[in-house]
Amino acid sequence: MALTPRLSGQVAARAHHSRAAGVLQRIAPFFAIGEVSGGPLLIASIVALSVVNSPLGHDYERLWDTALRFSYGNLAIARPLAEWVNDALMPLFFLIIGTEVKREFSKGSLATLRTAILPVAGAVGGLVIPIGIYLAFNYGTPTQHGWGVVAAMDTAFSLAIVAMFTTRLPAAVRAVLLAFAAIDDVFGLLVIAFAYTATLEWMYLLGAAAAYAAILLLLRAGWVASVAYILLGAAVWVCILGSGIHPTIAGVAIGLLLPTTSRLSEQRFAERVQRPVDRLRKAQHAVANSDDEATVVREREQAQSELGYIHEMAAATDEPAERLVRILTPWVSYLVLPLFALSNVRIHLSGGLIGDALQSPLALGIVAGLVIGKPLGFFAAAWAAAALAGARLPEGVTWRMIVGIGGVAGIGFTISLFIAELAFAGSEGTEMAALAILAASLISGMFGYAVLWSAAAPAPAPAPADESTRQ
Template sequence: MPSDIPRHPDADRDASDVSEDEVWATGPSYLASNKPLARLVARPVREFLRIEASGSILLLLAAAAALIWANSPWASSYDAFWHTVVGIDLGGFRVEETLQHWVNDALMVIFFFVVGLEIKYELVTGGLRDPKTAALPIVAAIGGMLVPAGLYLLIAGGGAGRDGWGIPMATDIAFAVGVLGLLGRRIPSAARLFLLTLAIVDDIGAIIVIAAFYTDDLHLEWLALALVLLGVMIALRMLRVWSLWVYAVLGFLVWFAMLESGVHATLAGVAIGLITPATALLREDVARSYAQRALQDRHLDPEELSRLRFLLNESVPVVERLQTALHPLSSYVVLPIFALANAGVALGGGALGDALTSAVGLGIVVGLVVGKPLGILLACVIAVRLGLGRLPDHTTWPMVIGLGSVAGIGFTVSIFIAGLSFPGSDVLTGEAKVGILVASLVAAVIGTVLLLAATRGREPEPADAD
């Protein structure tokens, strides 16, 4: 090190020698303080949100709150609140929707954007990158979509509920991963990757179904504008324009054009997620080398700190950065609000029994509880027999059946498709939602029991198995 560079007074001290009190220049932040609310509430909440299954727990609590609210003496306020009309003006265009529709058409764009990011990540660096690894879960996902849809059509295809065939095709990633998280490392990491990849492919299928079969009257001029704007985003990416604000403005315009086109607006989130860069702007060693040089004197001036922050950020692909930033928002805010706005169905006065004995409700329950595991198992058997794939490491056929049952938790995307299937019938929509809630609960219980039985006596994997 050059002799003319002054050494920091603590340059020779190891980080482990610094006491807790010495870390803070002017005292700890509120969250790190010893104040009662921070110690008894804030930090426990933070630790809870770090649990893998915490998003699923919040989603379940929100659904339970919606059911309680919709079946309480204040049930009328539930419908009145979520059917409150809210309008916005945009350059002479006025859009008016109920609060529930704003949740489904606008807020859920964040969820589908994260889904698009996850799909892009899996295609570029994850489980869908390697055809041999991805083959079995892809085939399994196809079987897990076709068989439930077929069973639903056998039961409800001859009546007014025939348009709901897409409802039992969906797998709820949040709940499925949450169930595996509760089971811990007794589930092999390869089996967890199998279910995650299956759920991702399932989401792709659901997106295609929504785009192709659940689109309102098409306005081609607005759809063309949306496609042009997406083309502009792709062109800017090729020109190496790297400002997130530019893409945020264009993304909003794409969403608005999709909303006006008749194609469901949430597909804008998926499309933008799929064109998001999955390769870092800078090589990782560039940031590492600069950090080593800048920290030779154990001191960072503002200019060095700013440059190092840029180098570190751009050493991570935008897809991964946005996933990290938006996943908590999607899991802890968007999905619970969606459940609160959509899961409130009346169960009194025989409504529960009527829904479960109706063609729609029964078709959904049979499709998710029976069709999902059956379709996944049959597809896996055929794929393995034909040599298209092999079972994941340390995964048995009983585990596949358990994973297939867990995949029968439809919830979020199933409820979303239910709202698109029967736009003019509150009765059919209510029957569908009851069927989804019951089927998802039954599938979760059966899947958990089957996986516990299939992994009995198995040693948990070490923490670094992933």
């Protein structure tokens, strides 16, 4: 979620002209377009909290609970608007997660056993310890089944905090966090699939498997046109939805299929387009210098043909996984996740609720699991992997930074709220869990930021602006 070098330089330059630019430079990572960003999600969460606790709160919740109905002949499906957001839009977010997981395992920090040991061990610790802490508070109570709430972190917020130290922390810190997040999210999705699925419709599940296999066959055959993949992906989603498993799993499953290498290398591209470029130049020259209308029409058609060939060759140099993430990311960051927050954050803040939370095993288990369990589990397991399995910290990364990574991993906002809705749907536990997740995420975010700030290199002093710079 770091800003691009060019954009980072632009923001830094603005600091010479405006004091506000320094503040903008701090918050810019929360609104970066390049990857899923947490800024719009944060704003939407604040708006939802404000409206729910205003006189408009009842009407606002009723809006999201209103059934949206689709029908064709005798076939009809009606679900509350909030469920459509969770079931139809959130799979796009998990599609990006699945793609990122695939990229990490194929060419990122998890590509080799040696580089994967530390984040894998840390992720296991970051799963087991928080769940153990939660169960210590809730074992044998009606809220015991909510242990999945502390299983996964919020990748968008965590990466945004690390991105605030773009020039002061080693790049490997972000790589470790991303690898940790990839495995952590996989655990969270497995929790959704197996712990919170009540019944299975096997015919639908077989249909999803058939559509999934068809996508695999098309990939094997080198099929390029995207329409077939879109239709089969939609079929996977529909069948997963009908099977009883939450459709977010469809997003992850399809993301894991996306190729992480391009069909054509840059070198082969240069070799293949040289002659078409020459023919294009020749055709343009003929159009510009010919008075014969038939010749002009023929050469223009030739030019268009060469441009089409060059366009297709250029598209072949693009990695499918990267292209899909690039297309989906702005929509997920600025539409899907904000809609999720607006429809799911329904915490009625009151003295009574907060007082109950301070004595509730559910709330205490969630806060302790995320705030204490995540950094403790990640650090302890990573240290054990280094001591017993020969894992090494990446160059420039210190153990204090590992604690900071574990700290921001305690931000469990998006997936935690998602799992809480599945675990406590229709009960009072949903609101209590949401309040605890909000509190834990705030504490974890501040703790992680403080630790990373103490571990980061000092910020470079801004260069003095001369008269020409101010003008």
